[in-house]
Amino acid sequence: MADKIRFALFGAKRGESFARILSYFNNTELVAVCDVSKDSIESVKEFCSEDARFYEDYEDMLNSGGIDAVILCNYFNEHAPAAIMALKKGIAVFSETIPAVTLRECVELCRAVEETNALYMLAENYPYMKGPMYMKKLYESKNLGKVVYADGEYVHPMSADKYEYYTPHTKHWRAVMPSTYYLTHSLAPLMHITGAMPVAVNAKCVYSDKTEWELEGELKKDVGAAIFCEMDNGAIFHITGWAKYAPHGTWYRLCCMNGGAETLRNDTNRVRVTYNDWNVPNKESTESIILSNFGDGSAANKAGHGGGDYWVMNEFIDAFMNKKEPFFNVYKAAAMSAVGILAWRSSMNSGKEYKIPNFFDEQDRKKYENDMLSPFVNAQGEVTYPRSKYDSIAFEKEF
Ligand SMILES: NC(=O)c1ccc[n+]([C@@H]2O[C@H](COP(=O)([O-])OP(=O)(O)OC[C@H]3O[C@@H](n4cnc5c(N)ncnc54)[C@H](O)[C@@H]3O)[C@@H](O)[C@H]2O)c1
Numbered sequence: 001m002a003d004k005i006r007f008a009l010f011g012a013k014r015g016e017s018f019a020r021i022l023s024y025f026n027n028t029e030l031v032a033v034c035d036v037s038k039d040s041i042e043s044v045k046e047f048c049s050e051d052a053r054f055y056e057d058y059e060d061m062l063n064s065g066g067i068d069a070v071i072l073c074n075y076f077n078e079h080a081p082a083a084i085m086a087l088k089k090g091i092a093v094f095s096e097t098i099p100a101v102t103l104r105e106c107v108e109l110c111r112a113v114e115e116t117n118a119l120y121m122l123a124e125n126y127p128y129m130k131g132p133m134y135m136k137k138l139y140e141s142k143n144l145g146k147v148v149y150a151d152g153e154y155v156h157p158m159s160a161d162k163y164e165y166y167t168p169h170t171k172h173w174r175a176v177m178p179s180t181y182y183l184t185h186s187l188a189p190l191m192h193i194t195g196a197m198p199v200a201v202n203a204k205c206v207y208s209d210k211t212e213w214e215l216e217g218e219l220k221k222d223v224g225a226a227i228f229c230e231m232d233n234g235a236i237f238h239i240t241g242w243a244k245y246a247p248h249g250t251w252y253r254l255c256c257m258n259g260g261a262e263t264l265r266n267d268t269n270r271v272r273v274t275y276n277d278w279n280v281p282n283k284e285s286t287e288s289i290i291l292s293n294f295g296d297g298s299a300a301n302k303a304g305h306g307g308g309d310y311w312v313m314n315e316f317i318d319a320f321m322n323k324k325e326p327f328f329n330v331y332k333a334a335a336m337s338a339v340g341i342l343a344w345r346s347s348m349n350s351g352k353e354y355k356i357p358n359f360f361d362e363q364d365r366k367k368y369e370n371d372m373l374s375p376f377v378n379a380q381g382e383v384t385y386p387r388s389k390y391d392s393i394a395f396e397k398e399f
Contacts, residue, residue, distance in 0.1 A: 060119035125308030145258035182242035
């Protein structure tokens, strides 16, 4: 193996952040970039190796050789086929969210990782922010006791200008995506802190009148979701998906049997820790507010999303170099995709409960291998599931 990991980048818009982060590590180099947008390519050139190659076609880039790992920052709904293509060429995959948009893709992704034995990791950055990392250390100390309930909120409304920048037209994934699909920022930190896996889901989506940020001609969609995940330890986690109501903010809370912990509403670096006054652990107080020192003094301070972009990349590099299984491996990635997919179905079916497939088990996977329902356009140009309760296809069929 070369002394540096030779990275390729697919999608140089969000990908620009990861290109910059690679430059903070001395054991990586960015040797190839693919994007149809010349402006996006220009924006990452300063982070590339001297002899880097640039492509408009993804397969051409993968076939060019000399690539150890690919970072997938292409469109939200097109990650799984791109990941599988790379894995089958023996290239490790670091994939932006969401990992897969159908249950069939989840199954195919798990099988591809098992067949190729190549490294796959979801590039989910929010768990690696300062506050959630403090909560993980605290939960693992066992002072709080067993988690029984948790909240994860990702609330990100946008101004009309910002929305238009990120959503250039009405067919773009951000214009058609139900909010449940963008769930990893609300669920993944809770899974990382507690180690719990989702086993069932119920959801109701929140609708509102058309907002100023929607594009002319855009379908009326939900502005958030109340998703309830039953976890494999019996706890219930309540998450939002991508909510667009006000006010903006990211928030995590753990409710445990001895005490609780939550990030502050206006500062994800600080954590409020509280105990029932009859079981405060030795040397602790009933209530304290702690500034997390996770990652202090490191290059992470220059990175986006509260340092999360740096630490998630650090975890991938560590997994690659030391042949470790990353926390957000293909099974956790597939389970989170399934929560997003089935929460949307639940919402379209009056909050009905759906079981999350056990993606470790080939017998269970077989039940879902032909489930291709999706609100996103598929390779044949079809949409097979409603994108809104106001979508005409919601009235044509029963799902
Ligand atoms: N984790 C985070 O904090 C975070 C933040 C922003 C975006 N994202 C994720 O990053 C991904 C990309 O989002 P984005 O904000 O960059 O917007 P985007 O999806 O509009 O941009 C995708 C980029 O990939 C290029 N691209 C897509 N398909 C291509 C193809 N077949 N050939 C060549 N180029 C292609 C586009 O030209 C564009 O530059 C999404 O999955 C999104 O969820 C994550």
